[in-house]
Each structure stands twice: as structure tokens, then as C-alpha cells.
Amino acid sequence: MSYFQKFLYVFSGHQRQLIWLVGIFLLTSLLEAFGIGLIGPFLNLAGDAEKVVQQSDTFNWIYQTFGFNSLEKLVLWFGIFIIVIFLLKGAIYFLSKRYSYKVLFDQRAAVQERLFNTYLLAPYDFHLTRNTADYINKITNETHRFCFMVSLPMVESVSHAIVIATLLVLMAKTNSLLLTVSLAALFPAFVVFSFLVKRLKQWGKLSTIAREETIKAVNHGLGGIKETRVFGCENYFRKELEEHVHEEARVEILFQSAQFVPRTMIETLLITAIVGFVCVSQLLIGQDFQAAIASMGVFAVASLRLIPAASNLAECIGKLRNSAHSLDMMYLDLKEIENNESSKYENPSLLASSSSTSDQKHSSNFSESLKISDIFYQYPSSPKPSLVGVSMEIKRGESIGLIGQSGAGKTTLVDVMLSLLIPQSGDIFLDGKSIYSDLPNWRKLVGYIPQSIFLTDDTIEKNIAFGVPKAEIDNERLWYAIKAAQLEELVQDLPNGIDTAVGERGVRLSGGQRQRIGIARALYHQREILVLDEATSALDNETERLISESIRALAGSKTLIIIAHRLSTIEHCDRIYVLDKGTVARSGTYADVVLAPQK
Numbered sequence: 001m002s003y004f005q006k007f008l009y010v011f012s013g014h015q016r017q018l019i020w021l022v023g024i025f026l027l028t029s030l031l032e033a034f035g036i037g038l039i040g041p042f043l044n045l046a047g048d049a050e051k052v053v054q055q056s057d058t059f060n061w062i063y064q065t066f067g068f069n070s071l072e073k074l075v076l077w078f079g080i081f082i083i084v085i086f087l088l089k090g091a092i093y094f095l096s097k098r099y100s101y102k103v104l105f106d107q108r109a110a111v112q113e114r115l116f117n118t119y120l121l122a123p124y125d126f127h128l129t130r131n132t133a134d135y136i137n138k139i140t141n142e143t144h145r146f147c148f149m150v151s152l153p154m155v156e157s158v159s160h161a162i163v164i165a166t167l168l169v170l171m172a173k174t175n176s177l178l179l180t181v182s183l184a185a186l187f188p189a190f191v192v193f194s195f196l197v198k199r200l201k202q203w204g205k206l207s208t209i210a211r212e213e214t215i216k217a218v219n220h221g222l223g224g225i226k227e228t229r230v231f232g233c234e235n236y237f238r239k240e241l242e243e244h245v246h247e248e249a250r251v252e253i254l255f256q257s258a259q260f261v262p263r264t265m266i267e268t269l270l271i272t273a274i275v276g277f278v279c280v281s282q283l284l285i286g287q288d289f290q291a292a293i294a295s296m297g298v299f300a301v302a303s304l305r306l307i308p309a310a311s312n313l314a315e316c317i318g319k320l321r322n323s324a325h326s327l328d329m330m331y332l333d334l335k336e337i338e339n340n341e342s343s344k345y346e347n348p349s350l351l352a353s354s355s356s357t358s359d360q361k362h363s364s365n366f367s368e369s370l371k372i373s374d375i376f377y378q379y380p381s382s383p384k385p386s387l388v389g390v391s392m393e394i395k396r397g398e399s400i401g402l403i404g405q406s407g408a409g410k411t412t413l414v415d416v417m418l419s420l421l422i423p424q425s426g427d428i429f430l431d432g433k434s435i436y437s438d439l440p441n442w443r444k445l446v447g448y449i450p451q452s453i454f455l456t457d458d459t460i461e462k463n464i465a466f467g468v469p470k471a472e473i474d475n476e477r478l479w480y481a482i483k484a485a486q487l488e489e490l491v492q493d494l495p496n497g498i499d500t501a502v503g504e505r506g507v508r509l510s511g512g513q514r515q516r517i518g519i520a521r522a523l524y525h526q527r528e529i530l531v532l533d534e535a536t537s538a539l540d541n542e543t544e545r546l547i548s549e550s551i552r553a554l555a556g557s558k559t560l561i562i563i564a565h566r567l568s569t570i571e572h573c574d575r576i577y578v579l580d581k582g583t584v585a586r587s588g589t590y591a592d593v594v595l596a597p598q599k
């Protein structure tokens, strides 16, 4: 696919604004050229007005038509006219810049939103292959590059190309030989430029990678500041960061310096060509000097616009090449996710509906049973399947425990149940109906309490009512969740109560408190089916008792699926499933599976 097609795919929806931008840039160039073109005649007029009016038909016509009664007035009004043209040009220049920034920044915001939405809706297995640094870099840095290193140069190069083409036609009409000489003289600049173009793309790629690695180094070093400090790894992460920021600086210096090469060459070569042409035609061929001077005048004026237009065009092409990697990356992500088979299960309306799920009355229902039927799942990057023919049936209100050795497939099964992973074969039936026929509805039924809860750097209240705007939080439901998750005492002891900030990822809370916030979150969101991944980390007896109590209190009213690492947690479960190498090895009551001697 061509660069331009990729650009249009990412820039979708606002193509008309691009055409407006090209038009506005052209108008500014035109006014500028017109204004500059008037300066010469004005100086001539001011120097000897009488002679100019006598010799120039145009000035004579102006003088007669507008009824000037003195030459001084003509000079004055002509001067005022030039000032008005420049004022107009200045105003249009300002408005065009303002408009172009509006288009570009609005477009950047639109691409940022689109990328973020795309990532939010991307199949879960897509996220298993990515790093958050990659998302942060694309949404913050690369979208900026897309606007100022792809969109803007694209528009500017079209307007420069039009100006250049017009000037070339004008020059060709004036003196085609001089034009040929000028173009031939520019040949070395084309050669150097085509050599640089390949490098520019490579430097752009290295610069993108360096930015991403810098974010990774910050994430690793500061994200795990506890471990960094305890293991004394400050120097290691400092060096990592140093390496990447210097790499970015190195390639940016190369790119920015390389941008001046075509500009300098074009200027030097064009001036050399024009001066050389005059010398040769005058000294060697003895051409009529007056005729040469006449063409030189047109060339000099045309070159005034041609040199900047040509060097700006070269600069724009340089930027477009340099940002080719950024464009490729954004295009590939958008295209890959938007066309992904699994994405078809995802409903874009989820984005609109998910934030308000909790305050809507639940339309989703679970009245009888959940049937997991013959599930087969293999990770895209894994040589062997993680789940093979897993089946189980769970009645409404039952609690089931999943146990098995590390790597047996418990988390994978839970991820399939949470519809994060879509199985290659098999199905899950809710009251006899496949959940895949209406995933948004299924998602309103299941809640997840992972081993390590993701807490936002916000208050306890906002972490429990996760994803609900503050004004829409239901207080009654919030306090029910706090009580049921055994958090009441903690909240009452805190000076700011539910308004206490938990810190990034909940650093100001203990592991047990964090998990109870997770339970409260699932309860606030009124999920019928709760999937609980019990924390493996050793919790103190009191915390463990509180968590077990809150889980036990839910038994019967909620359907619970618990991945257990401590057998005491699943004592009360109606049924236990033992997973082994991706299959259900045994199932039965706690007494059958855990207490009975194994054959």
C-alpha cells in the first residue's frame, strides 16, 4: 500500500480540510509573491516618478484613471497600497496558521482517540504481545509526529509543488536554455537527496524505537521503585535511560542536520547556474547583454520564490520519509485490530455503554445454569494448547473451586470465561444460549477479582465504583459493597474515609486491603458471576480470615468461580475441578477431591 493511502487511512474523515489547507497556503504564497513584486516598481516610482509615469503604460493608466493631481500623491497611495497588501497577507498568514494548527491539533486528538479506542477494543491476545510503553509512545508521541511530520508536510509539499510548477512554466517561457541549465545544475542536489532519503527513514525508525525504549526504562525503573531501591538497580536503569535518550538525540541531530543539505545545495547550485550562465553567454558567446539581463530579471525574481519553495519541498519530503516508520506503525495497528477476526466479537457500542453499566438497571439475566462445553484454546505464540476439551456445568448460586498445579490452565480457563480469550473451538452457554451471540450482555454479568487488583491513583470510592463518574456513583450500593467486602472498619479508621487516595496502583494499601477493594468493586457493579483469583502471596491470618469471610458471605447469593491456592478457601465450594495439563482431571465435592485418598 502506498504512503499516501496509509496516510488517508489514518487521517480518515477530514480529507476536505486538507484541500482547504492547500488552498490557503497557495493564497498566502501568491499574496507574498505579489507584495514582493510590487516593491521594485515602487522604488523606481519613488526614485523618479515623472520618468516612470511617462514610460510605463500601467502607471500612466493608474495616474489618469484614478485622477491623481500630483506625482507625490501617486507615490503615497502606491505605498499605502503595498502596505495594505502586506497587512492583508499578514492577516491571511495568521488566519491560515491558526486554521492549520486547528486542523492539525483536532486531527491529532481524533487520531489519539481512535488509537485509544482501538486498543481498548483490541482482542485480549493482542495485548499479550504488547507493551504499555508502545501504547504510550504511539498515543502521545507518534500522533504528534503524524500531524507535524506527515500531515503538515504533505499539505505543504503539495502547495510548494504547485508554486514550483508555476514558476518553472514562467521560466521556461522566458528562457528555456537558462531553465535547462538551472535544472541540470540541480542534478547533484537530486543525487544527494535520493541518497539521504533512505537514511531519513532509517533514522526515523531508530528515533521511534528510542522513544519507546525511554518510556520502558522510566516504567521499569520508577514503576517498580520498591524493587529498584531494594536491589540497588538505580544505576542500571539510569544507564538504560541514558542509552536511549542519547540514541534519540544522535539520530535527531543527524536528521535535523541532513535537512539543511538539500536547502544549502539548491541555493548554491541555482545561484551558480544563473551567474555561470550570464558569464558564459556574455564572455564566450557574446550574446546581447541587454537581452540576458531581461531574462535574468525574471529569473532573479522567480528564484526568490523558487529557492525557498524548492528547499522547503525538499525539507517536507525529508520529514515525510523520516516519519514513514511512525505512519507504518499506526497504520498497521489500526488496520490489524480493525480487521481482526476476534474483534468481530467486540462491539464498539461497548465503549459507550461500559461507563454507565453500573447505573443502568441490569437487563442481563442469569437464571439457571452456565455450561462450559468442550473448550479448546491455544495461545497464538504457544506450540501446544493450554485447554483441551474442558467442560463443566455451574448452577446459579453455586460456588466452584478450580485447583491444579502451576501451568495447569486455570488462568487461561478463567480468561476464556471472562471472554478475554476467544476459544478456537467449544462454546459457553448461559441458560442454553451461547454467550458469543451477545458478549456485551455476558460482560455485564461477570466480575473479576484478580490476585493483584489494578487500582487507579484515585480515592477508595472511585476505585470501588471503577469507571463510574463521581456524580453518578450510587451511595447506597457503594456502602453495601464496602460492608460486604469487610472494608467498613478500614474506611472508618481512615481520616478521609472513602475519599482517601490509595496512591498509584494502591501503594498506600496492604495486599489484603487491595483484594477486598477488588471484591467491593465487583459487588458495586452488581455482577452475578464472580471470578476470583485468590492471592498466592502469604496474607496474615486476620486478613485471610476477612477475605474468606467476605467470599463465604457471597456464597449462595452470587455464583462464584474461585481459583484457589489455599485449600481452606474452597472448603465451602459445591464442587471442585482439578485441572491438569489443560484438561479436567477430576471433579467432585471437597470431600471427594481433596479429602479422599487419590488412586
Ligand SMILES: Nc1ncnc2c1ncn2[C@@H]1O[C@H](COP(=O)(O)OP(=O)(O)OP(=O)(O)O)[C@@H](O)[C@H]1O
Pocket: 128, 379, 381, 382, 386, 404, 405, 406, 407, 408, 409, 410, 411, 412, 413
Ligand atoms: N500469554 C501466553 N502465551 C503463551 N502461552 C501462555 C500464555 N499464558 C499462559 N501460557 C501457557 O498456558 C499454560 C497454562 O497457563 P495458565 O496461566 O493458565 O496456568 P495456571 O494454572 O493459571 O498457572 P498458575 O497457577 O501458575 O497461575 C502454561 O503452559 C503457560 O505457559
